[in-house]
Amino acid sequence: MEIFGNKCHKIIHGNTVDALTREVKDSSADLIFIDPPYNIGKNFNGHKDRWENDSDYLEWSYSWLQLCIKKLKPTGSLYVMTSTQFMPYFDIFLRNKLNVLSRIVWYYDSSGVQAKNYFGSLYEPILFCVKDKNNYTFNVDEILVDAKTGSERKLIDYRKDPPQVYNSKKVPGNVWEFPRVRYRMDEYESHPTQKPIALLERIIKASSRPGETVLDPFAGSFTTAYVSQQLGRKSISIELQEDYIKIGLRRLNLSDEYKGKKLIKELKTYEEIRLNKEQLLLFEKNDKPYLHRKNKKNTEKKLPKSK
C-alpha cells in the first residue's frame, strides 16, 4: 500500500478493504461516495469486473459496506451505486444499518447502440443514506434547480391564500438527468466508468460543508476527489490500479510526475491531428524540421486534407 497527497487530499494505492481497515480512522468521514465495480464484466485496465458467482460479489460488497459505515461520522451521509441487478441486495443490507432517505435514479440518454430484443438500460441507481435521520447535512440552497412547470408560464397557485406565483426554484427530485462523460468532453479521462463532475457536484454540495472530509473507496478517475477539491472539501481516495492513481495525482495537482515520469493528460486523437496540422504549418513556415512532442515519426504521419 502506498500513500500520496497532502493534509487535505490523501490518495491510497491499495485494496479498499485493507486501506479502510488500516488507513482510515473510524467515524472520520462526513460524506462517503461509493462507486464500486458493478460485477457486469467491465474491463478496468485488464482487470475484469466479474466474480465467480453473485454471492461472492455480494459477500465482498458487504465487507466494504460494513467498513464504510464504521468510517462514517454519526452525522454523516453515504451514497452508494451499483448495477440495477445488485442494488436491491445493497438496499436490503443497508436499510437495517442506516436510514435510506432517497433511492435516486441517474438517467442519461444514449445515442450508442441499444438493446434490440428488450428494453435497454438507461439509468444507474444510487442510494442516499444517513446515520442519523434527525441530524445530517442537507444544503438545500446549494442544489436548487429551476422549477419549470408553473414558474416558466408565470402561473398563479390559487390553492394558496392569498394566491401566489409558483416558485421558480425547487429541490431536485430523485430522477437526475446528467449526460455520461463522453470522449470529446474536457473532463474525459481514460477510465471506462468515469462519473460526471455534475453528478458529484450535486452530491457533495448537498451533503457536506467546506472543510469537511469526503471519502471515496473506489476512486477510479478521481472525480469525487477532484470535485471535493474544487468545492473546498478534503478528500480520501482509495484505488487499486496504478494507472488510475496517476490520473488522480495529476487531476488533483498533487504531483507532476510519477516514478520519474511526467504526468501528462493523454491527447485525444482529434487533438493530435490538430497538433500535427499546426506543426506542419510551422514546418512549412520555418522551413526546418519540427520534432513532435511524443516521437519523431508523428511528423511523417499522413495528414487529413485541411478544409
Ligand SMILES: C[S@@+](CC[C@H](N)C(=O)[O-])C[C@H]1O[C@@H](n2cnc3c(N)ncnc32)[C@H](O)[C@@H]1O
Ligand atoms: C466504477 S469504478 C469508479 C469510477 C469513479 N467513480 C470515477 O468517477 O471514475 C471502480 C473502481 O474501483 C477500482 N477497484 C476495483 N477493485 C478495487 C479494490 N478491491 N480496491 C480498490 N479499488 C478497486 C477499479 O480499478 C475502478 O477504477
